Structures are given as structure tokens and as C-alpha cells.
Amino acid sequence: MGFLFSGVFWGIILILIGAAIIIRIVFNVNIPVLRIVFAVVLIYLGIRVLIGGPWTGSTKNSAVFQSSDMAITEDAREYNVIFGSSRIDATAKLTKENEKIEVNTIFGSSVLVISPDVPTIVKVGAAFSGVRMPDGNLVSFGDYTYKNKAFNKTAPYRVIKADVVFGSMTIMETAPREDSLESGPENKNSDTI
Incomplete structure (x- = not known):
């Protein structure tokens, strides 16, 4: 779970949200960033369950x-x-x-x-x-x-x-x-x- 609370994870999330806002305003394209982030978190948790134990990569x-x-x-x-x-x-x-x-x-x-x-x-x-x-x-x-x-x-x-x-x-x-x-x-x- 350490990765979910790391600065890298939240930095990437903030960059993606900012990029999605710019793309939505400039190109009028709506990218569901929060849904994608939620899906990535679920995939990450699923991998942790599959592997079991502490996950170090x-x-x-x-x-x-x-x-x-x-x-x-x-x-x-x-x-x-x-x-x-x-x-x-x-x-x-x-x-x-x-x-x-x-x-x-x-x-x-x-x-x-x-x-x-x-x-x-x-x-x-x-x-x-x-x-x-x-x-x-x-x-x-x-x-x-x-x-x-x-x-x-x-x-x-x-x-x-x-x-x-x-x-x-x-x-x-x-x-x-x-x-x-x-x-x-x-x-x-x-x-x-």
C-alpha cells in the first residue's frame, strides 16, 4: 500500500488531472481521469492480492x-x-x-x-x-x-x-x-x- 500514499503516485495523479482539464478546455475532449485512476488502483490492489505478502516489485x-x-x-x-x-x-x-x-x-x-x-x-x-x-x-x-x-x-x-x-x-x-x-x-x- 506504500505506493498509493507516495509522492510519485499523487504527483502523477495531479499531472493527469491538470492535463485532462487543459485537453477538455482547448480541444473539447472529455477524458474521465478519475474513472481511469480508480481502475488503475483496482488493478494495483488485484495484483497485490494475487502475489500475496509484501510487494516490493x-x-x-x-x-x-x-x-x-x-x-x-x-x-x-x-x-x-x-x-x-x-x-x-x-x-x-x-x-x-x-x-x-x-x-x-x-x-x-x-x-x-x-x-x-x-x-x-x-x-x-x-x-x-x-x-x-x-x-x-x-x-x-x-x-x-x-x-x-x-x-x-x-x-x-x-x-x-x-x-x-x-x-x-x-x-x-x-x-x-x-x-x-x-x-x-x-x-x-x-x-x-
Whole structure:
């Protein structure tokens, strides 16, 4: 709630009211500034309710009105991108059998990176959005399930539930960063005689 009582918020409101008065007098165009402000406050409060807890803009598993990079961890199972953008690294090795992760993108953009070596199933739910899958499919409405080549129903695997509403998500298969960093210097001079 601190933002609603900040000088920045009220400064913007006063500027908008002044601009609306000038536009109304000069151009004879009536802009309902108070209705728009009321709607923005309701949207802000709705986002706070969705996120829960204290809202500071970005945490290790949420990006709100910001851009951030996130990596999945054992202690967090839900990752949110709301009015922002994020790269979510889900290439880590499995920590437990059939672990479940939830990724939500609402009015934002995200890139979900999965490993081709970690058995993974991605269940996508899309509404008014664009979700580009590693197999080339594009999901705008409805549900889609993607299983990578390492997926085996009888072995442990990772389940990622990805919901995208009025946003975009790209799901990419890439090798984990740790492997590429470890093998990089060793193979750097492999062409020498």
C-alpha cells in the first residue's frame, strides 16, 4: 500500500488531472481521469492480492513491473511474471521424484528454459496469449502438453505447469549453464596440433 500514499503516485495523479482539464478546455475532449485512476488502483490492489505478502516489485521467484532472471530452486515451486519480463532457468537436475513447478505469466513476457537431458513434461494453459513450444507449435488458446526426448513415464521427471494470460512465453530446450561453463575452457583449444 506504500505506493498509493507516495509522492510519485499523487504527483502523477495531479499531472493527469491538470492535463485532462487543459485537453477538455482547448480541444473539447472529455477524458474521465478519475474513472481511469480508480481502475488503475483496482488493478494495483488485484495484483497485490494475487502475489500475496509484501510487494516490493521483484523477489527471487516473482517479477512484477520489472525484468528479472530466475532459476528454479528447491524451496520455491511457483514463479510469477506479472506486467514484466523474465527468463526462468529450469535446467537444474531433478532434486526429487516427479517434482512439480508452476510458472504464471500474466500481462507479461517470459522465456522458460528446460534441459533436454532432464526428463520434463510441460503442461501449458493459454488464454489470449502466445506460447511458443520447442517443437515449433504455437499455443494461443487452450491447453497443450509437451514432453521432451528424455521424458520417460516410468522414471522420475519434472512437471512444469505453465499458465499464460494476455502474455507471451517461449519455451526453449538448452543444455544447463553449468555444463557449458565446465566444458568451455577444456574444448577451447581443441583445434591445435
